[in-house]
Amino acid sequence: MSGLVARYEALVAAGELRPDAEQAAAAKHLQLLQEKLEAGSAKPGLIGKLFGKKSERPRGIYMWGGVGRGKSMLMDLFHDTLAITEKRRAHFHAFMLEVHAMLRDVRKTESGDPIPQVAARLAEGLRVLAFDEMVVNNSADAMIMSRLFAALIMDEAVTVVTTSNRAPNALYKDGLNREHFLPFIALIERELDVLTLNGPVDYRLDRLGGMATWHTPLGDAATAQVREAFFRLTDYNPEDAENVPSADLDVGGGRLLHVPKSLKGVAVFSFKRLCGEARGAPDYLAIARAYHTVILVGIPRLGPENKNEAARFVTLIDALYEHKVKLLVTADADPENLYQTGDGRFEFDRTISRLQEMQSADYLAAGHGED
Numbered sequence: 001m002s003g004l005v006a007r008y009e010a011l012v013a014a015g016e017l018r019p020d021a022e023q024a025a026a027a028k029h030l031q032l033l034q035e036k037l038e039a040g041s042a043k044p045g046l047i048g049k050l051f052g053k054k055s056e057r058p059r060g061i062y063m064w065g066g067v068g069r070g071k072s073m074l075m076d077l078f079h080d081t082l083a084i085t086e087k088r089r090a091h092f093h094a095f096m097l098e099v100h101a102m103l104r105d106v107r108k109t110e111s112g113d114p115i116p117q118v119a120a121r122l123a124e125g126l127r128v129l130a131f132d133e134m135v136v137n138n139s140a141d142a143m144i145m146s147r148l149f150a151a152l153i154m155d156e157a158v159t160v161v162t163t164s165n166r167a168p169n170a171l172y173k174d175g176l177n178r179e180h181f182l183p184f185i186a187l188i189e190r191e192l193d194v195l196t197l198n199g200p201v202d203y204r205l206d207r208l209g210g211m212a213t214w215h216t217p218l219g220d221a222a223t224a225q226v227r228e229a230f231f232r233l234t235d236y237n238p239e240d241a242e243n244v245p246s247a248d249l250d251v252g253g254g255r256l257l258h259v260p261k262s263l264k265g266v267a268v269f270s271f272k273r274l275c276g277e278a279r280g281a282p283d284y285l286a287i288a289r290a291y292h293t294v295i296l297v298g299i300p301r302l303g304p305e306n307k308n309e310a311a312r313f314v315t316l317i318d319a320l321y322e323h324k325v326k327l328l329v330t331a332d333a334d335p336e337n338l339y340q341t342g343d344g345r346f347e348f349d350r351t352i353s354r355l356q357e358m359q360s361a362d363y364l365a366a367g368h369g370e371d
Contacts, residue, residue, distance in 0.1 A: 132264060
């Protein structure tokens with residue numbers, strides 16, 4: 001197995017990656033962490049813990065930056081070339097669902113504080129926990145993360161390596177009861193090395209290879225186009241399409257919105273789910289904050305009988321546009337022909353203009369959340 005830096009430099013030499021000083025520095029930092037982990041000893045067993053034997057815990061790493069700057073690629077290289085068995089790679093949403101399931105189980109079967117018990121279960125036989133796309137978008141996660149990760153890192157000696165689109169101090173920004181989350185940010189800044197990746201190349205945008213973002217008419221061809229875009233943007237294996245993770249997004253007020261496909265900051269929704277049900281601005285703002293790309297499928301032609309759906313669609317597009325969310329669509333018509341008559345048709349002209357701008361190269365090149 002060749003080293004991480006050697007593998008990275010080979011990708012640059014082959015032209016698969018372009019020279020990027022921040023990527024190269026992060027690759028070296030990750031390899032140094034690998035060397036410390038590989039030189040360290042295995043975690044002590046129960047007897048070792050009873051007699052006070054402690055594990056060595058190298059500092060973890062928090063890599064953050066804009067979409068498509070190579071964070072997941074570096075994480076792949078780190079995990080693939082790390083020559084220890086006590087490692088785990090997990091998607092953050094899936095990991096937190098597992099945590100909540102464990103908490104429910106411990107509360108039913110054990111006494112005492114459940115969080116240290118869950119941390120001990122998660123850390124059994126584990127020295128390195130690697131996450132893709134750490135993002136916090138619900139209060140249930142935010143309320144427990146400080147204590148959970150303090151237990152994993154400080155008590156269980158687990159080294160955490162994670163990627164995120166956001167700087168640590170921007171996680172769960174404007175979230176409900178955020179004050180309970182602030183110790184987690186302090187823990188990251190104290191116990192992990194924070195690396196920034198905001199190089200000049202958006203590789204995910206490159207992967208779209210100039211593909212259109214608006215696909216019409218509805219049908220198999222349009223569906224195939226956005227399906228291909230999803231797999232390119234997420235590096236997910238198309239052969240495993242049935243197992244794409246889903247998520248439940250906290251949209252405020254104690255409500256959760258089910259996201260049928262949720263991976264690496266990309267969400268897939270049907271028009272019927274987002275605009276055919278009673279939803280409002282808080283729902284759409286939560287989506288815009290949580291995802292850098294939304295794939296919206298099945299937009300029909302709208303008329304007077306769809307005035308409520310049209311009004312919700314306007315609100316959705318406003319939220320996505322203001323947060324520079326990339327939008328990929330299957331629709332029954334081009335934007336200018338979607339809603340030709342009905343209440344609010346005059347106001348819909350602004351939505352048409354925004355939908356057209358959202359297909360432009362300048363808009364697609366903008367970072368998520370940029371003004």
